Amino acid sequence: MIGWMLRAREVIKSFYEKYDRYIEGVFRFMFALSIFLTVMYHTGYNVRITSPWIAIIMALICAFLPISAIPIFTGILLTMEFASVSPELAAITVIILLIMLLTYFVFKAGDSWLLAFSMLMLLWGFSPVLLPVALFIQPIQIIVVVFGVILYALIIVVKKDASVLSSSTGSLTLGGRVNLLLNDLVTNQRFLLILLILSTALLLICLVRRSRISYAPLISAVAGGVLYMIGMLLGDYFLSAGISVVRLLVGALLAAAETFVIINFVISVDYNRTEQVQFEDDEYYYYVKAVPKVSIGVTEKKVESITGTGTVSEKKGETG
Numbered sequence: 602m603i604g605w606m607l608r609a610r611e612v613i614k615s616f617y618e619k620y621d622r623y624i625e626g627v628f629r630f631m632f633a634l635s636i637f638l639t640v641m642y643h644t645g646y647n648v649r650i651t652s653p654w655i656a657i658i659m660a661l662i663c664a665f666l667p668i669s670a671i672p673i674f675t676g677i678l679l680t681m682e683f684a685s686v687s688p689e690l691a692a693i694t695v696i697i698l699l700i701m702l703l704t705y706f707v708f709k710a711g712d713s714w715l716l717a718f719s720m721l722m723l724l725w726g727f728s729p730v731l732l733p734v735a736l737f738i739q740p741i742q743i744i745v746v747v748f749g750v751i752l753y754a755l756i757i758v759v760k761k762d763a764s765v766l767s768s769s770t771g772s773l774t775l776g777g778r779v780n781l782l783l784n785d786l787v788t789n790q791r792f793l794l795i796l797l798i799l800s801t802a803l804l805l806i807c808l809v810r811r812s813r814i815s816y817a818p819l820i821s822a823v824a825g826g827v828l829y830m831i832g833m834l835l836g837d838y839f840l841s842a843g844i845s846v847v848r849l850l851v852g853a854l855l856a857a858a859e860t861f862v863i864i865n866f867v868i869s870v871d872y873n874r875t876e877q878v879q880f881e882d883d884e885y886y887y888y889v890k891a892v893p894k895v896s897i898g899v900t901e902k903k904v905e906s907i908t909g910t911g912t913v914s915e916k917k918g919e920t921g
Contacts (some may be wrong), residue, residue, distance in 0.1 A: 626664045633671045634660035636717050637678060638723050643756050644682040646763065651682070659882075664734050672713045677751045679752070683759060686767050689779055691758065697755070701748045710755050712738075719749025724756065726848030728795060728833075729856040732825050735806035736818055736863050747796065754792035758785045791842040798832035800907065819870050822860045 617624055637656035645651045659678070663671050676698045684691035686869040699841045700718070715734065731746060760767065762785060766778050788794065802825040811819035830853060 613866075617846040623624045629666075629668055629671065629743045630660050630664035631708060632657055632668075632714075632717070633674065634676055636671065636721050639721055640678055640682070641677060641755070643724055643760055644679070646682050646834055650678070669713045672717045675717055679756070686759065686763055690766055690782065693779065693782065694755065694841035697751065703753075704744070712742055715742065715745040716749045716752070717830045719746045720752045720756075722852070723750060723795065725755040726845050727852035728799065729826065729829060729849065729852035729853060730859060731799065732806060732829060732856050733822060733859040733863055735825065736810055736822060736860070736909045737867065738807065742805060743800060743807070746803060747800060749797050750792070750799065754789055754796075757792070758782065758789060761785070791844065792835040793839060794844075798829055798836060802826070802829040802832070818864050819860075822864070826856060826860075852908065 634656055637659055638653065641651045641656060654860070659674055660662070663674055676694075676709070680691050680694050680698075683694050715738070719731055722728055724888075734746075759782070762781060766782060805828060806821040806825035809824060810817055812821075814820065830849070833844055836842060856881060
């Protein structure tokens with residue numbers, strides 16, 4: 602099984618290196634399109650921009666820009682949608698986005714895809730899919746996922762209270778609308794449950810993944826996944842948070858498949874050949890645990906070419 606996976610990895614790597622520009626462009630387009638359509642589905646307050654054609658045009662633009670442009674376009678779309686509900690709501694959205702920008706993305710703009718991905722998976726109800734990303738991110742990057750959870754909660758709360766928050770109805774004053782929105786955000790049990798359990802599970806995976814124990818990626822993924830599923834199921838039972846168990850289980854299956862791909866195709870280390878290495882310099886002794894990456898061995902294949910003047914032999918490297 603390891604052999605075919607390694608060969609598949611090498612084929613995929615070779616194909617990607619040859620067509621990386623086109624592959625990344627198609628990926629950015631599909632990723633952006635799925636986000637824009639999902640946001641429009643859960644908002645739809647501005648009929649002039651809530652259109653599949655608008656989503657396609659925006660996604661096409663994002664296909665030719667860095668992936669960090671996708672969250673920016675998403676923020677613009679959310680602001681325009683919320684502006685149709687009330688100007689105060691749009692202003693609050695801009696303030697939240699600016700705080701996120703100043704807090705993190707000014708330093709690590711390349712991680713901003715995590716925000717959009719987190720929001721997308723939460724809106725789809727497949728939150729366990731976010732867990733495997735902790736296998737290749739730093740603990741500080743969990744804050745980006747937290748930002749995605751906040752945007753998700755904002756969309757859900759506005760969807761629930763849109764008629765009351767609308768400035769056109771006049772049922773609440775400006776201060777009343779702002780107070781209602783903020784109160785619903787901080788008291789939303791589903792939002793608080795996801796925020797707490799997801800952050801804890803991601804942190805657990807990050808810490809265990811970087812430990813010295815053998816099979817750390819697999820152990821961390823299993824431990825984080827079990828913690829998340831138990832925490833979400835118990836939280837939903839006691840708090841009646843309205844978590845869809847079916848979507849949670851589907852997300853868990855997708856997360857298991859995602860973990861399998863990451864461990865075997867991205868990380869891909871051989872713990873059976875772990876070595877304990879010791880060396881020293883003038884001041885210190887160093888004890889290092891070396892875990893080799895899994896690779897395909899190179900064998901030699903003898904090829905004989907028959908010509909008019911005789912036989913010419915040459916050796917070629919063959920991967921297998």
